[in-house]
Amino acid sequence: MKKRLIALLLASTMVVSLAACGQDDNQGSTPSGSGEDVQQSQASTPESTPESTPDSTPAESTPADPASPAEVTSFGEAPMLADLVQAGSLPAVEERLPVADDVYVERTDATGAPLEIGTYGGVINLLGAGGSWGLARPTMESIIHFNSDGTYYANVIKDFEHNDDYTVWTFNLREGMKWSDGDDFTADDITFWYYMCHLNNYDTKKSWAALKETVDGEDAWATLEKVDDYTVTWTFVNPKFPADFIENGDFKWCWAPSHYLADMIPDSVYVENPYWEKTGLDDEQVLLNAQAKGIDAATVSDLGKAVAYYWWNEDGIPNLNSYVLTTKEGNNSRDAQLCILERNPYFWKVDAQGQQLPYCDEIHFNATSEDGQDQLMFRSGELDIIGVAMQDIASVLADLGDQAQLRSFAGTDWGSYQITFNYTCKDANYAELFANSKFRQAMSICVDREQVSGLLSEGFLEPGQCAPAEGNFGYDAEWETKWTEYDVDGAKALLEECGLVMGSDGFYDFADGTDFVLTIYTYTDSGADTAYPVLEQYYNKAGIKCATKDIEVSAYDTEIDNNDWYAVLGPHTPIGGVSLKSRVAPFVPIAQAAEWYGDYGTYYGTNGAQGVAPEGEMAKLVEIYEKWNATPETAERDQYTLDLYDVHKENLWTIAYLKTAGNYNLISSKIHNHPDLLVWDDLYQYQNLVHYWTLFKTE
Secondary structure, eight states, X not given: OOOOOOOSSOGGGOOOOOSEEEOOTTOOSOOBOOOOGGGSOSSOOTTTSOOOOTTOOGGGEEEOOTTSSOOOOOOBOOHHHHHHHHTTSSOOHHHHSOOGXXXXXXXXXXXSOBOOOOOOOOEEEEEOOOSTTTTTTTTOOOSEEEOTTSOEEEOSSSEEEEOTTSSEEEEEOOTTOBOTTSOBOOHHHHXXXXXXIITTOTTSOTTOGGGEEEETTEEEEOEEEEEETTEEEEEOSSOOOGGGTTTOTTOOOOOOOHHHHGGGOOGGGOOOOSSOOOOOOOHHHHHHHHHHTTOOOSSHHHHHHHHHTSGGGSTTOOOSSSEEEOOSTTTSSTTSSEEEEEEOTTOOEEETTOBBSOOSSEEEEEOOOSTTXXXXXXXXXXXXXXXXXXXXXXXXXXXXXXXXXXXXXXXOBSSEEEEEEOTTOSSHHHHHHHHOHHHHHHHHHTSOHHHHHHHHHTTOSOBOOSSOOTTSTTOOHHHHTTTOSOOHHHHHHHHHHTTOEEOTTSXXXXXXXXXXXXXXXXXXXXXXXXXXXXXXXXXXXXXXEEEEEEEOHHHHHHHHHTTOOSEEESOSSOSBOSOTTTXXXXXXXXXXXXXXXXXXXXXXXXXXXXXXOOOHHHHHHHHHHHHHHTOOOHHHHHHHHHHHHHHHHHHOSEEEEEOOOXXXXXXXXXXXXXXXXXXXXXXXTGGGGGOGGGOEEOO
16 A cells, blocks of 8 residues: 655654745745744644645745744854953854844654753864765755655755746845854855856766756756855756755755955855855966865865865864864864864854753764774763664663664665675576566565564564665555465465576576576675675575675676676665755666666666666666656656655565664763654764754753
8 A cells, every 4th residue: 555755753642833935836936945943833733834745845845934933132152252242352153153034943842742942162082084975974064954744844055946937946044144254154155166066076076966967968067156245045957946956955055255265266266156256276386275274185176175165074164054173183073083073163053042052062973993992981981872783772771771773764675685686687597587576576485584573683673675764754554564474385376487497416507408596795894794695595495596796895796887797786866865856866766776677777778778677667767757856846756756665565676684784873861852763774974964054952
């Protein structure tokens, strides 16, 4: 059965207060998705705000009545900032915030629960930052922010609107908003980013689909115009609907601090534009200018990527986040033993009483060197938030008692321990076999999922299929249990219906007498190498001879790219996700991005120049996607998504053996305002959904 768009978390345990609510899709140039919480409801009433429904999407929405929340008439600040104001080294808080009507007021967390009014001071202690995005995830402020149910609202920008035919999108900024160094944030910082950092590929990321389209068979880019200091427009030749613009998961920001980066843009990357002239700087000079600011780069390309894309990893670069990387030597690198993010004194959000956020003074990232050290540091109070494995939850909570609380992030992959097959395999015998749904059904029912649950997850993950998890968009109990009943004899019968013939060695061969050996790829450190021996015994019992090939990720990617593979366990890009609103590629064969469709995706992504043309049900997915992409109507997009899901349910191109795993955090009981039942997905920038700027700490 189908279920309409339900909350991305367990709906029975969550009440959502929307930051923006439904609007008539037929309205044209109407402001949408206002994010300032003087226009964000605490508990919206039918008189002030349309009722939140699963089908409402803020891309077609009007904000709550700005008169309904209590007015914030005065502002407060952290004592450490008040001291700087008193000393004359920092402007008054009112001068550091946007004008009163444009200040963003945080009242609820991402689940809609009211926030506690916090107290200032203290440090949030986390584990080491890790990869390039480690410092950004907790603090990133982007164009829009999502709620945990998939609705969203304007965030850095004040609001956005579109014209009747969706060819012009307008971003309205917050008047008086400032960078973390106190310089004004205006439309000039958006034109600078687009024309001096992005369209010239200086940031190495001229790939964001939100800003490009196809015109006369060629890639074309949006025209950005500055209307005034606090208004810009993005203009397209063709309609640019919300699904392909504001909802696009890659379009996270569209600004850069022009006052700081202007002397780091060489003429060699300049593209003609109406707002910015050439800087007159050669490559060598900009590298020297960067070095003078403490930024070392070997090439201009390296420099552009560092300052215009991974800018949060470079100390001194002004930004709009709640916390900024310290300039203190020894603590100003994500790789440091102790990396420190400091409070942004110009942060543009306040709480419901007008106190400027964030509450805590700093975030500390603490590197660890030994397995288990994180739990020891958590027990001693040196860490406030750590991830915890499912099997450790019960024992750790029992040991810590009321010193710790468990917080859960729902997983969005379609099941755990996924196996998928190469439907464009170069060997015709295998390609034909994999395309037969009876073969996939046999691979599914030949495994005893109850035993696998005990062996691989100590019983924490329940048996399940490759399907949306409960609480996710499109959840279907029938789909979740399809082909999950253990039946070895039934599996053998299905394999024989596929034309396989049992050989004298007890394993099946192809009808032409050639050996059938299922080579299953795993890649190092994926966890699949541990699962393979468990699953192999069941495959063998059903007469399926297997081999495994565990290789490094880079080599694995090459073989996938070259279409030189047969099956993969624990694919690099698991099927599933929040929905098409997050990223389309895991669901539809439109790029060479997910193993389950192989070279079908290559064909679409190269306009037929390479790869294999999708046929039958695989082609049907593309047809539905193109309809989804071509409508501005929220309800229609939801229905197309469910239609697409039905095709997946019918075919089950990937088999999963257990339900999807979530992510679990232990947090110190001293930490307040950390939500529960969030969603772990790139659409939400993972832990960014926690809203670290609202956390506060008590003793």
